[in-house]
Amino acid sequence: MTEIRCDLCVIGAGSGGLSVAAGAAQMGADTVLIERGRMGGECLNSGCVPSKALLAAAKAAEAARRAARFGAPQPAPDIPDPAVGFGAAMAHVRGSIAAIAPHDSQERFEGLGVRVIRASARFTGPDRLEADGVTVRARRFVVATGSRPFIPPVPGLQGVPYLTNETLFRLTRAPHHLIVLGGGPVGVEMAQAHRRLGARVTLVQRSRILPNDDPELVEVLRRRLIAEGVTLLEGRGVTRAETMEGGAVAVTLDDGRRIEGSDLLVATGRRPILDGLGLETAGIAVTEQGIAVDRRMRTANRRVYAVGDVTGGPAFTHAAAQQAGIVLRNALFRLPARINYAALPRVTYGEPELAQVGLTEAQARVEHGERIRVLRAPFAGNDRARTDGEAEGLVKLVTTPRGRLLGAGIAGPHAGEQIALWCLALSKGMGVGDIAGLTLPYPTLAEAGKRAAGDYYAPTLFGPRTRRLVRFLNWFG
Structure with a gap:
């Protein structure tokens, strides 16, 4: 049997595994990537990419249906409803996958210097595995096999x-x-x-x-x-x-x-994909949620790391990418980097979108009691939302009594884009004053967030003490 020795062996070519493999190879590590299914994993082939492509097609159909709000003529009775172009919508889904696929392809990764093996992998010991008749011995391994749909035990x-x-x-x-x-x-x-x-x-x-x-x-x-x-x-x-x-x-x-x-x-x-990996042979502990890892993404076998859905943690592509960065710092540079999900955002891409980062109001009350401030700014009061005819929803901030940001949530147009400002604020330990003091372009949806932050100061700024101070100062001319 052929044997390969390398610095790093990655099992799974989904978002987490690809991030590790690409980063390691480009930083000079001898890297092997093993994938038994499609390159790109669930995100590219059956998750984020196709679902967002279908949502885009559906949004276009709905926009055509609602165009009369802006004075566009209603479709004539003999013109088909724009919503029935299902075949064209699915063609857009396939086209989106095809356009992104080269970035995740075997050819690209081989061009980066990664050796790609298209086969199933199984650990045969704590420091080795077999795939397609090849034994791979690596200094470090990364399991990134992802997850599959959970099918509930419903009779029939x-x-x-x-x-x-x-x-x-x-x-x-x-x-x-x-x-x-x-x-x-x-x-x-x-x-x-x-x-x-x-x-x-x-x-x-x-x-x-x-x-x-x-x-x-x-x-x-x-x-x-x-x-x-x-x-x-x-x-x-x-x-x-x-x-x-x-x-x-x-x-x-x-x-x-x-x-x-x-x-x-x-x-x-979802449920983690663990079958056939021989994890017990490698001394890797598993729980009901998935492979058990510490904050450095290490398994019970310190040679082996795990990232992505297989760990049972946050099931987001961007979470897998964050975990991949932690693994690279630990595995290649021996730095004790640790994962921190405090500023990890999540978005539901309906319309209007729903985005959150940090603590919700309920979570904040559990952790901080009633000593929190909740600030709201409805999009009905935002000029850009009004001009676009999308004034549903609000920005909601949760802070400490002293204005330190604990969490932010947005339900409204382009919430997934707007949440980026609050991810930065939370990750840098900012308070609402840092956002309230920004000068933002007008008219933009982001101004709703600034308005919510500014409302923290409203009771003081527009209260009786301020009015008395202004009147006192006016005596001096």
Whole structure:
């Protein structure tokens, strides 16, 4: 059997693994990358890229439908609804993947000096593994095998031709009635996208939608979903799923209702991919969430690191990239860098978007008690939001009594872009005064955040003491 010795061996060519491999190779480490599936992993092929491409197509259809707000002529009765171009929308999805794929390709990484092995990998000891008949011995290993959809143990579900994010984007015809199980970001985004592309949509969620986000911000998106015709069944579980005649599907709810649809999307969470890796042979500890790691992203085997969804931590591409940076500093430079998620943002890309960083109001009250300040600025008071006809939502800040930022949330237009300012503020330990003192271009959506920050000073600045001081100073001319 052929043996390869290298500095670093990465298992998994998703976002986290690719970040480690590219960084290590470009910094001079002899690097091997092993991938048994598609280069780019879930993010490129069945996650972030295709979902955002489909959302963009759906947004364009909705914009055409609502163009009359700005005086554009309504489509004539004999012109098809712009929402029915499902084939063109899916073509845009495929085109987006194809345009980005070269950046994640085997050819690019081999050009960087990475040896790429397209096969399954299995640890055969604490310092070695086998893949495609090759033994790889490395100074350090990184496991970045990602996650797969979690399929809940609903009676009858295994016999139903359900969809997940791994199969949804292969559809060639628009669902007539899409039933979505799960009200997390994926379920909410795909529910709105398919509704805008002409499907009837029913979303079933055991709790409320987006349960990890601030309820006040979630309510903004909930109102829009309902207004656009998405049927939300919150606080409801599914007790049975079945296939009907002609290939249709049906689910029975815990209140006895039966929902029939043409397609069923299961979006009930993710589970780490651990099978076949021989982790026990390498002395790598595993929990119910995934591979156990410390703040330096090290496993129980100090030769082996893990990044991305396989660790059971924050399941975001940008979190995997942050973890990759920690691994590179530890594995290559022996620096004791540690992960810190305090300023890790999260975004649900519905319309309006919902973005958060740091603590929510509820989390802040748990950690700091009632000694917090909550500042709000509705987009209804923002001139740019008004001119664009997108005045729903608000910016919400949570601070200490002295104005130190604890968290920020935005429900509104381009919230994912606007949250960047608050990521910087939180990561640098800034207070609201640092933002309130900025001069921003007018008119911009970001001014809503500045207004929220400025409201921290309103009780003092416009209070009776200030008025008395102004009147006193006026006596001197």
